[in-house]
Amino acid sequence: MGGSGTLARSGQVKAQTGETEVVLQLTRGGRIDGRVVDARTREPVGSEVFMFLDREEGSWSTGSQQGGFSFEGLQPGSYDLSAVTADGRIGTVGPIRVVSGAATEDVVISVERGGYVLLRYKGPVDYATATIERDGVRLGSIGLRPGREQQFPVPVGEVTVRLSAYDLTTSTWPPSLVFQRESKVQVGLGEELEVFFEVED
Numbered sequence: 001m002g003g004s005g006t007l008a009r010s011g012q013v014k015a016q017t018g019e020t021e022v023v024l025q026l027t028r029g030g031r032i033d034g035r036v037v038d039a040r041t042r043e044p045v046g047s048e049v050f051m052f053l054d055r056e057e058g059s060w061s062t063g064s065q066q067g068g069f070s071f072e073g074l075q076p077g078s079y080d081l082s083a084v085t086a087d088g089r090i091g092t093v094g095p096i097r098v099v100s101g102a103a104t105e106d107v108v109i110s111v112e113r114g115g116y117v118l119l120r121y122k123g124p125v126d127y128a129t130a131t132i133e134r135d136g137v138r139l140g141s142i143g144l145r146p147g148r149e150q151q152f153p154v155p156v157g158e159v160t161v162r163l164s165a166y167d168l169t170t171s172t173w174p175p176s177l178v179f180q181r182e183s184k185v186q187v188g189l190g191e192e193l194e195v196f197f198e199v200e201d
Helices: none
Strands: 030-038 047-053 060-064 068-074 077-084 090-098 103-111 115-122 128-134 137-144 149-154 157-166 177-187 192-198
Touching (some): 030 047, 047 068, 047 103, 047 137, 060 068, 077 103, 077 137, 115 128, 115 137, 115 157, 137 149, 177 192
Antiparallel strands (some): 077 090, 115 149, 128 137
16 A cells, blocks of 8 residues: 555556566655644644555555655545554544645644444454544544454544454455445443444345
């Protein structure tokens, strides 16, 4: 999705086994620079910053020890960013438009206390991914296995949790969707709500 250099990833190229002279075309990557601050004091806050490109599954992250963060080598597109602190404060910003060879600077993510969702899953697939959103902006993604639970901090208000599972038993890319479920919950300050997905065989 992105990288630490100044070039973005190439487009997808199909090649047969043994084929030679396969050409990957790279473009100049974009960059996002910003900082994470406390919503009340406006002081810099150390956190983990997550980034999502358009509607792709998956994310990547970077640490923000002194509040500042930077992502380089980004392919053009619209990005959602979220920041989560060690004590559970969370904030989001997006969508942020990135263009080739340009920097988007001084992006500010304000974090504040909210609540938590406790995610549980029971179903036929050994691994599924839960994506958490608020107002169409992604907060994060987390892996779920049957019989286990994961806690994730969320802002106060309505939150959407979308559970997806893909067939990873074949070499086909992108993998085919096995199932997808969605749940909306209203989370209050300091509240923890369980979101349980039960998927039949």
